[in-house]
Structure formats: C-alpha cells, structure tokens
Amino acid sequence: MFYILLTFFGCLTGISAVLFGFGGGFVVVPLLYRLLLAAHGADDPIGQSAMHIAVATSTCVMIVNALIATDKHRRAGNLIRDYLWPLGGFIGLGAIVGAIAAVWVSGDVIRYVFIAYLGITLIDCLLRRGFLTRTEGGIPRQLGRTEMSGGGVGIGAIATFLGVGGSVMTVPLLRRCGLSMSQATSMANPLSVPVALAGTITYMAMAGFGNAGLGTWFVGYVDLLAFAALTAGSLLGIRLATPWIGRIPDRLHAWVYVALLAIVLISMCVS
Template sequence: MFYVLLACFGCLSGVTAVLFGFGGGFVVVPLMYRLLMARHSGDAMGESAMHIAVATSTCVMIVNALVATRKHHRAGQMIRHYLWPFGGFIGLGAILGAAAATAMNGEIIRYAFISYLGLTILDCLLRRGFLTRGSDSVPRRLAKTETVLGGATIGIIATFLGVGGSVMTVPLLRRCGLSMSQATSMANPLSLPVALAGTVTYMVMSNFTGTDFGTWFIGYVDLLAFVVLTLGALLGIRLATPWIGRIPDRLHARVYVGLLMLVMIGMFSG
C-alpha cells in the first residue's frame, strides 16, 4: 500500500509540475512525511521523516522539472531572459538552504513549511497582480535586486523546505506581468538548480551525522521511493501536457492558490 500511494501521488506531482510548476515538493513532502511517521514511529527513520521526505522530493523534482521544461519549450512557453542569471543565483542559495536543513530538527522544518505556505497564500490573495492580470499589461524584466538577492533567497528557502521554488517564482513572475501559463512554465527550469543542489547536498551531508537508513538509501534520499514516484510522475506529465496554455488565466491563478491551501491544511493536520 505504501508504494501504491507513492505511485498515485507521483502521478499527481507530474500533473502539478506541468500545470502549476510544482516540481513535486508540495505533493511529495506531506505524503512521505505522514507515511514514514506511520510506518517508523519511534525509530531512526521516523525521527528523520521530514529530512527523508524533503531529500527524496528534491530528487524527484529533477526528473519532473526536466521533463516538464521540455514539454513547455515545445509549447513555446519559455522566455529566456527570465531564466538566466536568475536561475544561477537560485542555485547558489539552494546549496546554503540544503546545508542548513540537515542541521535542523524535522519538526522545525515542518512548521517552517506550514508558515511559509500561509504567508504565500495571504500574499497572493491580498497583493494586486496575482489573481488578476490586466489584458493590456506589458511584461517587465526582473530588477537587479530581484535577480540577485531574490534569487539567492528563493534558493535558500526552497531547498530548506524541499519545495522547488515555484511558490516564490510564480508569484514574482506573475507580478512582472506574465500570464499564469508563462509563469508556471518558467517555474520548472527555475526549479532545476534547487533540485540538483538540494539532492547532492542531502546525499552528502547525512554522512556527517552518522545516519544509515539501509541499502536503498543514499544519504537521506530513499531510492525505491524515488523510482516509484518518478514513474508515477511521468504518467502524470503525459496526462497533463494537452492542457498546457488552455486553462483560463483567472481560473489558473485561483486553482493555484486553492492547491496551496489544501497542502497547508494537510501538512498542519499531520
């Protein structure tokens, strides 16, 4: 049942990667955390449940982000100047965020995850430019501060929480004047630096804690869970691809915020 659920939620993560830029973290992290706590309460894996969930999530995001980026590129949704050097600074911040997360208690990461979701939802609802976009609005380029300081901050927070960064990049790009379809498309390649830096760091840093979870683990990354989640995600990406660019902008934005609310409630109840 454990792996059946992972496969189903992996499929869902593939759908959200294509349509909303969520590379897997918002789907995988809450699920894996709750399943690991249920199966390993009181042992070493239970105590490290949040670290394992976040680490495995970042690994799954590599595949999700790569495949979804290819699909969006074929659909003509990529805008190059929003990707570099912004993505480079996200990658630098990602290394710092992953290193900090391995030194933190799992419950601290969990509540940081919940708090960040709450703040993001409020920001999307209260600040102009996210739920509605003027039909005559002209997209602007990212400012230097947004590129350097914003990129590094996104990398730190995203890798610390294992969420890929879409929850920060999508609202930011949305306020630059991009449509929801364009903003969520950009979120996938911008999640790659976070996923790569986070995965490598989580694999290496656990060696310094003396933790060994068994044969199917590299550091905090659960390889069996990764394979099952990835296979499910590839199916989800295939199912969602025909919908690229076809969802009305206002509906797309509202569903995005609604999904954030559902994840926050699920994580809080866990």
C-alpha cells in the first residue's frame, strides 16, 4: 500500500511539474514525511530522519520531473533563454548552501520553515498586484542584476533547504516581469534542475557525516525504493498533462496555482 500511494501521488507530481512548474516537492515532501512516520514510528531511525529523507528524495525525483517537463515545454516553444541564464547558475550556487544547511538542522525546524514559507508565499500572491491578473499586451521586463544574483542565490538556498524546486519563488518573480502563467510555469522547470542536482548530490554526501545508517535501500538520505515508485508515477503524469500545455486560461491557471499551495499548506499544518 505504501508504494501504491507513492506511485499515485508520483503521477500527481508529473502533472504538477508540467502544468505548474512544481518539480514534486510540494507533493512529495508532506506525503513521504507522513508515510514514513506512519510506517516506522517516531522512535525508529527512519522516523527520526523522516523530514530529511522526504526532502532528499524529493530533490532526486525532481531531477527526472524537471528534465522531462523542460523538454516538453521546449518543444512547445515556451522557454525564453534570457530568463534562464545566468539566473539558473546563481540558483545552483544557492542550492549547495541550502542543502548543507538543511542536513545540520532538525526535521521539525525544516517542517516549520516549510509551513511559514508557504504561508508567506500565499499572502504575497493574493495581495500583491501582478500575479493573479496579467496586463494584456504589456511588454515583459528583463530581470535586474540584483534579482538574478541575490535573488537567484536566495531562491536556490531556500528551495533546496525545503526540498522544493523553487517554483513558488521563480513563478511569482517571472509573473511580475509580465510573463503569462504558461511561460512562467514553463521556466520553473529548467530553473529547478540546478536545485535538484545540487540538492541530491549534497544530501547523499552529507548524510555520511550525520551517521544516518538508514538501511540498504538508502543512498545518504535518498530512499531509492520511494524514488522508483514516485518516478514511475510521475512519468505517467507527465504524459497525461502534456496535451494541456498552453491551453489553460491565464487567470484560471494563476488561481489553481494558488489553490494548490493552500492545499499543501493545510496538509503540512495538520500532519
């Protein structure tokens, strides 16, 4: 039942990656965290490291989701190079810092930061102009140097610390540059790749310093069996979502994006 649930929700991560730029973290982290606690208990080594495992496995799944979704959006013509580089490089740099910091922080701290961050993001999307409504016919502005450097490092550090792809920062940022929701969510996938790679490698390496000792099917904090189940489901989800690329009305796309953030926030608060 454990792996059937993971496969089902893996399918949802594939859909969310293609349509909303979520590489899987906002589904995988709360789900895997709760399943690991239920299966092993809070006193078991796996239960004690449940949040670290959830975050690390999430970044690993994100590599697959982000790369495949990026290719789908490239073929659809939604990617704009000027918004991908050098922002992506700064995000990768921040990702290394965030992953190292997360390994040395308790799982409860990561969970509370996750909840606080989601809440702030929701309020920002709802109250600040430019996200829910886009000015039609406007010319998108370019990212400034500070947005690319300082913003990129901050996005990478926070995203990897929380085990998410950074779409909750990159999508609002690009949205307020004047891009459509389809373009902004498309760009979130390639911008998640450096976070996923840096996060996965760092979590695998740094777990040894913490003497994780989680068992045969773990590489560092990455749960290989959970990764396999989630990835199998995500491939199906990506295939199902691909025909909908660019077909969702912009305002509806923005509201559904916000609604998904609210659902995940509620899930983490009651867990």
